[in-house]
Amino acid sequence: MFDKRSDVLHAVETAFYQKHVLVVGDLMLDRYLWGDVTRISPEAPVPVVHMQRESHRCGGAANVASNLAKLGLHTSIVGFVGEDSDGQVLISALQESGIDTHGILPLAGWSTITKTRVIGGHQQILRMDRETPLADTAHASQLLHQQVMPMLEGEQRPHVIILSDYAKGVLSFELCQALIVRARNLGIPVLVDPKGRDYARYRHATALSPNRGELRGVTGVEDGDLNTLLDAGESLRQSLDVAFLAVTLSEQGIALVDGSEHPRRIPAMAQEVYDVSGAGDTVIATLGAGLAAGLTRLDALHLANLAAGVVVGKLGTAAIDLNELRGALLTDATYEQSDKIANWAHAKQQIARWHAQGEKVVFTNGCFDLLHAGHVTYLEHARRLGQRLVLGLNTDASVSRLKGPERPLIQEQDRARVLAALAAVDLVVLFEQDTPLELIEQLRPDILAKGADYREDQVVGGDLVRRWGGRVALVQLVQGRSTTGIVQRISAQK
Incomplete structure (x- = not known):
């Protein structure tokens, strides 16, 4: 779940528009030839594609820039194209997306890197690549150095730099190190989508985003236990003096390797996958957008x-746009509500993370059988006492012992699910004891909240919380609102 969903929503709705990201790397043009397949060629056992249309999309570093622009960020790009028609098509496509292309250098005698895909129906039949190695990489690196360095200065200097490396010779060791060192001195984060088996060129960058295969290749770890691979990633991170790795794991989501005791995993959202082309570009672009907008690395x-x-559900190289990202956030909110229901061990870990971020954790407890306006108001007031609210919820057996065999009216999992849907509640933790004393001792909240119908000396766990420097807070209740009253009125009507 997001640590600070309100910050994420603010970034998507507002903050992206105020940020500038610079992309440097290998520019490509992706050409698509679309058609239908109805027969096999009599000349060879290959499908015959009856071509109906042709389209072009930005590829490589250009796709990274396209993602950023569609998210609403001011985006500049630096790289090479050839002095050819494909180069002009690519520049025009970037400009149509509102991307600043003044940093693109046309190279005489060199062809724009172009990938042509033939699509029959919804199936890719063939891919043809046209690329020519750079004749003089040292000279090319010097040209880009002269082009990009002035862009790091002045009022238009970027909030984040992304190096999109497709191993086509543009991002030389010298250029990468010059950019990273200068950006570091200026306090500009540098994110790298890496390639190859030698990551020395990325030393001192802020973050690298290898996929599983790329991390195996650079660390030499065989494809086996994921924990072993991520441990090797942590060693790589330390050796390169990189703040964190964002390791993409296909259907297993993404792992954040940043020196924490254990890498943090973000599970993939369940959906049908059509095409993974460009998914890495979307990850590095959105990560850069999030960091530029001030999000934590985990939330970004x-x-x-x-x-x-979203983009793996599309056919071909594709970019995320702002409306699609908003929709994904709404879907994720539904998943996140159920994620708020935690066992004791998970709750303890989550609270430790909140404490590490300097956030104060409020704890309250109750049966919350037949949730009503008084409950909701009470929880909203309790939440305002700190930054996080953890709710200890009596199990069904516990409620029955406290309130009689006819209660609860709503079984525990349903009560937990409804409470987790409240914006004021950050975690719901079930406990089966008659009092939450043992749970409070395990979770160690900063503030213990209870209704003002109690005195401080009557609040279970108050002495414990005060012992570790916390406090007890009594919250005013809404008069005339109670589950017992609701039940009595229903009984009277019957």
Whole structure:
């Protein structure tokens, strides 16, 4: 779940528009030839594609820039195209998306990298690549160095730089290190989508986003236990002096490797996958957008994971747009509500993370049988005492012992699910004891909230909380609102 969903919503609705991201890397044009297949060629056992239309999309680093622009960020791009028609098509496509293309250099005697895909129905039949190695990589690196360095200065300097490396020779060791060192001195985060088996060129970057296969290749770990691979990723992170790795794991989601005791995993959203082309571009772009907007790395990565889940449902290289990301956030909110229901161990870990971020955790408890306006108002007031609200919920057996065999009216999982849907509640934790004393001792909240119909010396766990520096807070109740009253009125009507 998001640590600060309100910040994420603010970023998507407002903050993206105020941020500038610079993309440097290998520019490509993706051409699609669309048609139908109705027969096999008599000349060879291959399908005959009756071509109906042709389209073009931005590829490589250009697709990273396209994602950023569609999310509403001011985007600039630096790289090479050839002095050819494909280069002009690519520049025009970028400009139509509102991307600043002044940093693109046409190279004489060099062809724009172009990938042509033949699509029969909804199936890719063939891919043809046209690319020519750079004749003089040292000279090309020097040209880009002269082009990009002035863009790091002045009022228009970027909030984030993304290096999109497709191993076509544009991002040389010298250029990468010059950019990373200069950006680091200026306090600009540098994110890298890496390639190859030598990551020395990315040393001192802020983050790398390898996929599982790329991380195996650079660490030498065989495809086996994921924990072993992520441990090797942590060693790589330390050796390169990188703040974190965002390891994309296909259907297993994304892992954040940042020196924490255990890598944090963000599960993939369940959906039908049509095409993974460009999904890595969407991840690095959305991660960069989130960091530029001030999100934590975990929230930015969670947002990137949602965006990737959208684009893999499209055919061909595709970019996420703002409306699609908003829709993914709404869907994720439904999943997140059920994620709020935690066992004791999970709740303890989550509270430790909140404490590490300097957030105060409020704890309250109750049966909350037949949720009503008094409950909701009470929980909203309790939440305002800190940054997080954890609710200890009596199990059915516990409620029966406290209130009699006719109660509860609503079984525990339903009560937990309804409470988790409230914006004021951050975690729901069931407990089967008659009092929450043992749970409070395990979770160690900062503030213990209870209704003002209690005195402080009557609040179970109050002495414990005060012992570790916390406090007890009594919250005013809404008069005339109670489950007992509702039950009595229903009985009277019957």
